Amino acid sequence: MDEFDLIHSITPRTIHHSSVDVGIGDDAALYTAKHGVQEIVCMDTMVEDVHFKLHYSSPEDIGYKALAVNISDIAAMGGIPKFYLVSLAVPAKWTESEIKAMYEGMNELAKLYHMDLIGGDTVSTSDKLVVTVTVIGEVEKGRACLRSLARPNDIVFVTGEIGSSAAGLSLLLEENNPQNLFLDTDYFINRHKRPQPRVSVGRLCSSIKRAALNDISDGLASELNEIAEASCVSIEIDESILPIHSDLPKLHSNWKEWALFGGEDFELTGTVSKEEWEVLKQECKIRQLPITKIGHVREKTESNVILKTEKTTMALEKKGYNHFK
Ligand SMILES: Nc1ncnc2c1ncn2[C@@H]1O[C@H](COP(=O)(O)OP(=O)(O)O)[C@@H](O)[C@H]1O
Ligand SMILES: Cc1ncc(C[n+]2csc(CCOP(=O)(O)OP(=O)(O)O)c2C)c(N)n1
Ligand SMILES: [Mg+2]
Ligand SMILES: [Mg+2]
Ligand SMILES: [Mg+2]
Missing domain, CATH: 3.30.1330.10 (PurM-like, N-terminal domain)
Structure with missing residues (x-):
């Protein structure tokens, strides 16, 4: 050559x-x-x-x-x-x-x-x-969706679904071998190999008054921590409304770890005001772009990110993919 x-x-x-x-x-x-x-x-x-x-x-x-x-x-x-x-x-x-x-x-x-x-x-x-x-x-000029733009009372959202890429990686590395033959494992593998960047949603966010955004490379928990740190706020999310593929829990009991810490979803997560959320949600609906409310922003507390589950409320650490840990 x-x-x-x-x-x-x-x-x-x-x-x-x-x-x-x-x-x-x-x-x-x-x-x-x-x-x-x-x-x-x-x-x-x-x-x-x-x-x-x-x-x-x-x-x-x-x-x-x-x-x-x-x-x-x-x-x-x-x-x-x-x-x-x-x-x-x-x-x-x-x-x-x-x-x-x-x-x-x-x-x-x-x-x-x-x-x-x-x-x-x-x-x-x-x-x-x-x-x-x-x-x-x-x-x-002036329309970039910076991580530092989250404000108390904002709605927190995520596009698409999370955890599927980590599930795909786990299948590729043969860490788990699902017995259920009806599961479309190729779907998860494709999500890992061929992520689809969310340019359209990013553009919608830049067109509304104010939006904070981050893409999910290192995992939802890590990206939300970055937004909270940069904006000096706390973010509270609700585990029960996190968007996941319906087959994700069938693949492995690990699925919550995949969704929160797996990474490489290359979805967008961010925050907008309550009024702007209604606009963004509607614009996404018209264009058939999946977007889900997962929580809200609070005044800064001890924890940057708080995860509410059925039973407890806990701090969601900045755990996720880290090249040197
Ligand atoms: N080796 C480096 N030298 C200079 N800047 C870097 C280096 N590595 C990362 N950065 C910068 O640090 C920030 C965070 O990087 P990274 O976590 O890789 O971002 P992302 O998850 O958005 O790809 C970015 O602004 C990036 O440009
Ligand atoms: C063989 C293999 N092992 C582990 C992973 C998981 N993994 C590698 S890098 C990474 C995080 C994203 O990559 P990074 O270089 O940190 O992107 P950035 O945050 O800079 O966008 C993840 C989840 C993988 N994709 N492939
Ligand atoms: Mg990078
Ligand atoms: Mg990146
Ligand atoms: Mg990274």
Whole structure:
């Protein structure tokens, strides 16, 4: 494989945004930023055996997810994803066609969101595959959905359902082997391999008066703790109304752990005022975007996040995925 041939072969033939002045081919990309918008930049890395394993993730799956998790961070700011850059550290055993397949996976999502690949970097590595994606997006000036925007009496919500990705991972790692043959295990596996970033809900949130948002990469408990910390409030959620897939409890007794701490759902969780909740709920209903109220915001107390269950009320620790714990 030749590095330069590879770069040439993954260079997009068309671009979606006329604001791209220089894409792949020079020392850096150049694009013209617009007035009245704020640029959003984020970067997330995926590492073989930390974020995925090669025996169950295809190159397309890896590419798809590496871009999806970054689009999810743009969604969590209320923004529109526009450009992406890809840094690859590739073990020698990878073939050119496998690398191209990874770009195909990314392109699936890029097409959907009209995003342009504008650069990156390619190096070899002796061991595991590392894929780093940078996404650049934009949001109307002052409209970003910051974690610090939660206020007492807000409604707390989450999109879609939680815990399914962790269930899928557990199935892939063969930690549990459900006896019930009627369970659609592929559904959970797909939720893990191919998360769908919630850009539309993020955009709705940026259009209403005030919304705090976070995407669920490390688990609901961790993300809500981050919002509570950044906003100096406490968040109270009700376990009985957390949105989960009806088959989740059938997979394993662990399902509550998956929902609260599993992570990689890449759903959005956030808070809006009571009045704005009615608007957001209605707008989501019209567009068939699933969104569920799970609690409310309180004045700051000792605990950042409080979980109410049928029997007790307890602090929900900032437990979840942590790379160094
Ligand atoms: N190695 C790093 N150097 C500089 N900033 C970092 C680094 N790692 C993370 N960050 C920043 O810390 C913040 C939290 O990162 P992270 O937990 O990965 O966010 P997210 O869950 O939204 O992907 C982000 O603003 C991110 O840009
Ligand atoms: C083989 C394997 N083991 C464990 C996990 C679970 N896991 C890995 S990273 C992670 C958290 C999300 O990734 P991170 O890099 O922390 O994303 P960020 O918070 O920066 O968006 C989780 C739940 C996995 N996906 N694959
Ligand atoms: Mg990150
Ligand atoms: Mg992230
Ligand atoms: Mg993380």
